[in-house]
Amino acid sequence: MRTRAQYIERLGKMNRNLYSNGQMIDRLDERQEGAINVMSLTFDAAWDPASMDLCTAKSHLTGKTINRFNHIHQNAQDLHKKQDMTRFMCNKVGQCIQRCMGIDAANAINAVSYEAQKSPKAKTTYHKNWLKWLERFQNEDLVASCAQTDVKGERLKRPAEQTDPDMYVHVVEERSDGIIVRGCKVHISEASISDEILVVPNRALQKGEEAYAVAFAIPSDYEGIKQVVHFHNYRKRDTYDRGIEYGYTDSYIFFDDCFVPWERVFLCGEIQHGGLAALLFALFHRHSYSGCKPAMLDYVIGMGALAAEINGIEKTPHVRELLSKLIMTGELGYAAGYTASALAKPEVYMPGLGHVPYGPGSYIPNSIYANVGRCLSGEAVFHEQEILCNIAGGMPATFPYENDLTNPETKHLLEKYLNRNPKIPIEEQIKFWMNFIDFGLSGSAGSTLYGAYHGGGSPIMEQIAITSQYDMESKKDIVRAIAGMKPRAKKK
Ligand SMILES: Cc1cc2nc3c(=O)[nH]c(=O)nc-3n(C[C@H](O)[C@H](O)[C@H](O)COP(=O)(O)OP(=O)(O)OC[C@H]3O[C@@H](n4cnc5c(N)ncnc54)[C@H](O)[C@@H]3O)c2cc1C
Numbered sequence: 001m002r003t004r005a006q007y008i009e010r011l012g013k014m015n016r017n018l019y020s021n022g023q024m025i026d027r028l029d030e031r032q033e034g035a036i037n038v039m040s041l042t043f044d045a046a047w048d049p050a051s052m053d054l055c056t057a058k059s060h061l062t063g064k065t066i067n068r069f070n071h072i073h074q075n076a077q078d079l080h081k082k083q084d085m086t087r088f089m090c091n092k093v094g095q096c097i098q099r100c101m102g103i104d105a106a107n108a109i110n111a112v113s114y115e116a117q118k119s120p121k122a123k124t125t126y127h128k129n130w131l132k133w134l135e136r137f138q139n140e141d142l143v144a145s146c147a148q149t150d151v152k153g154e155r156l157k158r159p160a161e162q163t164d165p166d167m168y169v170h171v172v173e174e175r176s177d178g179i180i181v182r183g184c185k186v187h188i189s190e191a192s193i194s195d196e197i198l199v200v201p202n203r204a205l206q207k208g209e210e211a212y213a214v215a216f217a218i219p220s221d222y223e224g225i226k227q228v229v230h231f232h233n234y235r236k237r238d239t240y241d242r243g244i245e246y247g248y249t250d251s252y253i254f255f256d257d258c259f260v261p262w263e264r265v266f267l268c269g270e271i272q273h274g275g276l277a278a279l280l281f282a283l284f285h286r287h288s289y290s291g292c293k294p295a296m297l298d299y300v301i302g303m304g305a306l307a308a309e310i311n312g313i314e315k316t317p318h319v320r321e322l323l324s325k326l327i328m329t330g331e332l333g334y335a336a337g338y339t340a341s342a343l344a345k346p347e348v349y350m351p352g353l354g355h356v357p358y359g360p361g362s363y364i365p366n367s368i369y370a371n372v373g374r375c376l377s378g379e380a381v382f383h384e385q386e387i388l389c390n391i392a393g394g395m396p397a398t399f400p401y402e403n404d405l406t407n408p409e410t411k412h413l414l415e416k417y418l419n420r421n422p423k424i425p426i427e428e429q430i431k432f433w434m435n436f437i438d439f440g441l442s443g444s445a446g447s448t449l450y451g452a453y454h455g456g457g458s459p460i461m462e463q464i465a466i467t468s469q470y471d472m473e474s475k476k477d478i479v480r481a482i483a484g485m486k487p488r489a490k491k492k
Pocket of ligand 1: 145147148150156189451455
């Protein structure tokens with residue numbers, strides 16, 4: 001396993017292929033520091049005796065102790081631990097810990113490459129290639145991001161129907177030594193601070209869309225790609241230090257006729273498995289949300305409760321009702337994820353066939369519960385801000401700038417009139433409100449809410465997964481029996 005220092009040292013040696021705001025930038029650019037600090041916590045936690053059991057696992061390939069963010073789930077307990085690790089780590093930063101995309105994509109590709117390799121038309125030894133990549137990923141304790149989301153162009157047209165065929169990443173040429181891919185993946189979190197990028201398809205695919213059924217890994221500083229990076233950082237502070245420096249990044253990744261050698265290709269042309277790769281990354285990722293969303297709720301609940309305490313209204317009935325709503329969403333999301341772990345099997349749902357064995361035996365969370373938890377908690381994020389707004393009142397919207405709080409001309413006046421609770425020192429109240437503003441009213445806050453709402457798939461995608469996989473007929477049977485209707489005709 002690596003340390004924080006080793007992770008950062010490697011970043012510093014990487015090739016330059018990042019662009020931001022008109023310039024080519026270095027990986028250790030100061031605007032990346034918040035994100036690098038957050039990612040580094042996942043290395044610290046694996047070495048810390050207090051969290052080592054939760055944040056490490058035994059590799060099923062080598063038997064070595066590895067960071068749990070690089071582990072393939074071998075049983076339901078591994079999924080419970082992934083969920084709890086995610087909540088634990090997100091609690092350290094109050095937001096996303098940013099390393100789950102890699103573990104979720106790795107678990108999806110582990111199953112998909114195994115099944116695709118069985119195809120008589122397989123272009124290469126997909127699973128063998130995968131296991132070689134995975135062993136290095138685990139041994140070197142690498143960070144991977146996952147590039148699934150295509151730009152998608154005209155939304156109501158399928159990949160092969162687009163006016164511009166490059167709107168979904170696809171293979172433009174197969175050569176003896178590898179493939180050439182073209183297209184662009186968007187909103188790819190932490191690609192600018194990761195070691196590797198795992199690329200998977202974005203959607204279910206049909207005949208004629210073989211070129212879009214492609215999965216592979218590339219180094220994130222690969223010369224065949226360019227990244228345009230968006231930073232999400234909070235305003236710098238001079239006096240009122242934060243408890244943690246937080247940040248994250250997202251990239252547009254351009255594959256401008258990018259060469260990928262066969263040994264890094266895990267799927268190439270098998271449309272059924274391409275669709276399953278898309279579905280499985282989304283499923284594992286939605287399960288991760290059952291750890292991070294409850295953690296974000298923990299933060300929001302703490303924020304609402306402290307705002308109420310500072311405002312002296314914590315015992316009022318409306319505040320209790322609002323806080324109870326936050327608790328219910330967070331803990332229901334957690335419970336759904338817990339159940340998805342407990343019911344996990346090495347199986348996937350296939351339309352018309354139900355649940356069938358899939359992959360080499362690694363565990364896949366129950367889809368209904370993973371989707372229910374993600375959808376319920378994802379859709380609630382804007383309402384959670386409304387609750388915080390309700391409890392806080394208008395002050396966060398017009399809060400003084402930091403230098404007005406320290407300027408001798410205005411400091412004493414502001415400290416006198418900002419004080420809402422004589423039992424809490426005014427410096428503490430100021431730090432609290434500045435943090436409240438970072439979380440809910442800053443530029444970065446808006447992006448975070450969009451990520452929490454759409455990440456892992458927009459709510460409509462979860463609703464489609466739930467309703468297409470749910471056993472609706474058995475529910476109608478219950479009503480038929482109670483209403484005295486005729487039973488459903490048995491299938492011949
Ligand atoms: C902060 C952030 C971080 C992210 N991180 C990652 C990441 O690390 N990796 C990754 O792969 N992705 C990532 N995503 C992408 C995320 O998964 C997508 O935002 C999500 O899947 C929605 O896709 P979209 O943004 O293209 O929305 P759009 O597809 O543009 O959706 C816009 C609207 O159109 C509707 N719509 C779209 N297509 C159809 C259709 N065919 N029929 C009817 N309605 C339709 C949608 O339901 C929605 O209402 C991230 C997103 C954000 C905001």
